[in-house]
Amino acid sequence: CQTEPDIDITALASDIDPPDVLYNQGLANLQGGRLTEAARKFEAIDRQHPYSEFARRALVMNAFVKYRQGDYDEAVNGASRYLSLYPGDQDAAYAQYIIGLSYFRQIRDVTQDQRDSARAIQAMQAVVDRYPDSEYVEDAQAKIRFARDQLAGKEMQVGRYYLERREYVAAINRFRNVVERYPNTRQVEEALARLVEANYALGLTDEAQTAAAVLGHNYPDSQWYADSYALLQTGGLQPRENTGSWISRAGAALIGPDA
């Protein structure tokens, strides 16, 4: 194992280029699509002129370049360093948004760990709360909705796993978790339909009917409601809302109490 050559630090004079030249070269490379070259230029500014005005802008540009290259961890690091040094600055919203996007791009399939969904929600929520008037708020909210749908999707996937094995207690609690915690996601329709199935299989017909009624009430033309209705028909039952039941209360929360 060869030893690394000793470096004589006196000779290590750092070559200093003017920051604005470096910054413009970085931008040119970025426009030209040469991302690695652009990143190197921005990092050179940070190294040679730390804490200067150009260094500040280079830092956030570098975070963007790393994000475009798909190096999400580095993008998050660069952006977080920017936020800790210049918390009140005008590019802070953008830096926070980059962090959210970096986590968002790493969200995995619902059968795998959803920690990136949770991180994306947290970061995007920070954009919405801290920088309410920035132009990134609208997309941040869209990303939050998608990430929440992923989390709901994971609950559904586990719920279906237990439903197939006819372990109804586990299934009902998982689907119920979706209806209560993720009501405004696309998954809630299926959650209600699965609750109809689970309760019906258990023999708890009034629960099944209430679930179907809430589903029909909120999503009358959804295919899930049609299936649930057909299922209840086989037992000669009608979706009848039992107003006291939790499902109808959850349904009310869905569509607002007066509707």
Add this chain to the structure above:
Amino acid sequence: CSTSEVLKQGYVLDEDTLALVPVGSSREQVLLSLGTPSTTATFDNDEVFYYISQTRSRPVAFMKPRLVDQRVLAVYFSSEGMVRQIANYTLQDGRVFDLISRTTPTGGRDLTFLGQLLAGPGEGGGAVPNPFGQTSDGNPY
């Protein structure tokens, strides 16, 4: 040694504690003696407690366990929170039907065979300290 296995799942019901909660006893007493229900039927004012237990038998280790017995103990409460009625549902009350196979689409990156090969040793774990010795949560030290 017999290869068959009996799996008792869900709530473990024993008859004598059931006698402790006749009709008219309070919600707290039910919670005290029977414990938290497997699932409840009401959102907030706990209209019904369900204690669900299932027994499965698996003749041989590789078979799927078959549901042989299922008991749902339903404790209905009146609006003042007193036990109004206790009902028992058994396996016969349950219905057997095939589930809807459709699922709601979800997103997220999925593994492709090449992706898995090229991805190598999976995600690099842990926060990578950047030149300022800061961990990713931003404090300098």
Add this chain to the structure above:
Amino acid sequence: AVVNSIQVQGNSRIDAETVRGNITIRPGQDFTNADIDESVRRLFATGLFSDIRIAQQGGALVVTVSENQILNQVVFNGNSRIRDRQLEGIVQTKPLGPYSEPLVQADIQAIRDAYAAIGRNDATVTTNTVTLADGRINLAFEVNEGDRTRISTVNFVGNQAFNDGRLREVITTKRSNFLSFLTRRDVYAEDKLRADEELLRRFYYNRGYADFQVVSSFAELDPATNEYTVTITVQEGERYNFGAVNVESSVADVNTEELQALVQSRSGATYSAEDVEDTIVAISERVADSGFPFAQVTPRGDRDFANRTISVSYLIDQGPRAYVERIEIRGNTRTRDYVIRREFDLSEGDAFNQAMVRRARERLQRLGYFGSVEISTAPGSQPDRIIIIVDVQDQPTGEFSIGAGYSTGSDGGASIEASVTERNFLGRGQFIRVAAGGGENSRSYRVSFTEPYFLGYRLAAGFDVFRVEDDRPDNYSYEQTGVTLRVAAPITNNLTAGLAYNFSETRYTGTDSSLSLAYQQGIASSPWIKSSISPTLTFNTLDDRQLPRDGIFAEAGMEVAGLGGDAEFIKFTGRANYFQLLSESQDIIGSVAVGAGHMVSLGDNARVFDQFLQGGETIRGFDARGFGPRSELLADGDRDALGGTTYFNASAEASMPMPVVPRDFGLRVAAFADAGTLYGTDLDPSVTVGGVGFDQTWRASVGASLIWASPFGPLRLDYAVPVAKEEFDDVQEFRFGASSRF
């Protein structure tokens, strides 16, 4: 107090806006001393300033800072044992970071600790700096690594029951020997010594010494020779046996007699902490499985000093009623959620059962997909609810490996095999393997796939597609392509049933006329199609796959060929291997193996390629296909091996670590005796005229072998001398087999 502006003084490089951004005081807002302290703390936390003073002058708040020097480059010189990259990870002083003296001192100590961890306790670290323009600095850590500190002796004081040699094998701190640079076992570390004390305690507790204590353990460094001498003083105390042992239960209708049978700590046997633990696990599993998931088993031991016995009673009582609220699976960046969840016998809503959680953990670890599997519990939303948290860390399960091997014998020679294996294909738990291999005159290709949970059952179903081309210069060559569809089903924890359908087509070509009549008949019937069903039953209780010390591995199978195709026969085969640790102190392992097989051909006569062929791999000392029925005398004075319809063999072996060499070499010697016979034939009488050896005569051999579990792969060297053989058998005393994957 309120100010209307904030002025920043003393900053040259750092932007005033950055300073204002990091303090909590805003112009026009009221602030207190607490805000000032908070601001100072936050400014220090950025690490950019060596000194900060905040004071109010009239309407303005004045923040005076003096900037730390900024590091331009940080380098490491003189280090070879530890790479620069690793040192960068340990050290907190970073390029572009602030240069602060206390931080550099802390880094020097961190580097010294890193060197101590690899056995170089006398490494020294100094720093020198060069200041550049505008207050920036280059810093170099000069490292002088010194040489390895070794351990000269490890001696014990106060031990009578076990000699020093035996105790040395128990602990992990070892004397330095010439292989230490590889094993690194001779590095002295304080916490390793503490761990060794615990190992000694367990060792003695498991052998009856309930009062054992480690009085002291310390290491002295002799600076002249840079070597440690480690001295451990122990006090063994009395040796105890088990007194009365019984099982009591406060839980109604738990029948304790049945549980009594599970007790490993027999009364009268020497006391062993391990037996007590194993008994607790066995009883709690049996109780949980028989419908009492909340029961808890606690041992109560009381000591009788007079006749030195400890009587143990196992108390079963009702534990807290707790149910599983959720099973959270985290960290699976590749394996799918259901692949992990299906290993749990208990589901959400079931009673919390420690035994089942432990079983799930074992199953998950045995899958081999995870670097680490940690199962912990967290309180649920209700007092009687528990959340099970499963933290897994996916490890690479893909493997590209090249294996080389060499074996002696007539069809031996060097061989090489390259294979791509993925044990967790797409995170679905499926196994896929593509392998290609070759020898001097043979090439083989194989693709295998297995789905462990076929159609949701715990059935490992899969297929293999293979092609073998073998052209031996001296007699005949063949090309075989085939497919096997297989399914394996666990009946109980140790018993597995398997069923496979095999289809193969073999084309023989043989130009050499000196082949025996039987082989010529075989080649004439090419292409030969075999379509067969083979059910098997496997019983496996081995404690370790690489080096079993206890347990039985037995396999019985049948192959019925004749569902179409040309081959028509039924083959019964069976083998069993029993391992037993004969002496724990000398680690002598005894093993006995038996095997048998019988073939009945249906319809017309069998072909020579279908009969059993036995040789050196069954009875060491014989060449491949070295014994059994032989063809007529051929022109070159040799006889071809015809194989037989029935075989029996038996083998006994005892192995122990090589005496003089330290054990962590992995070198073992073994002595063995093999015996066996191969007889009977179903070939067409016309081709066996002039043949010999069709009767049941036993061959036997005795010998010794050298086994080395080397870092490059298992090596085995057998030397065996046949003591009973037929004059026409082929003998080969020396066998050497090595295969290494890298």
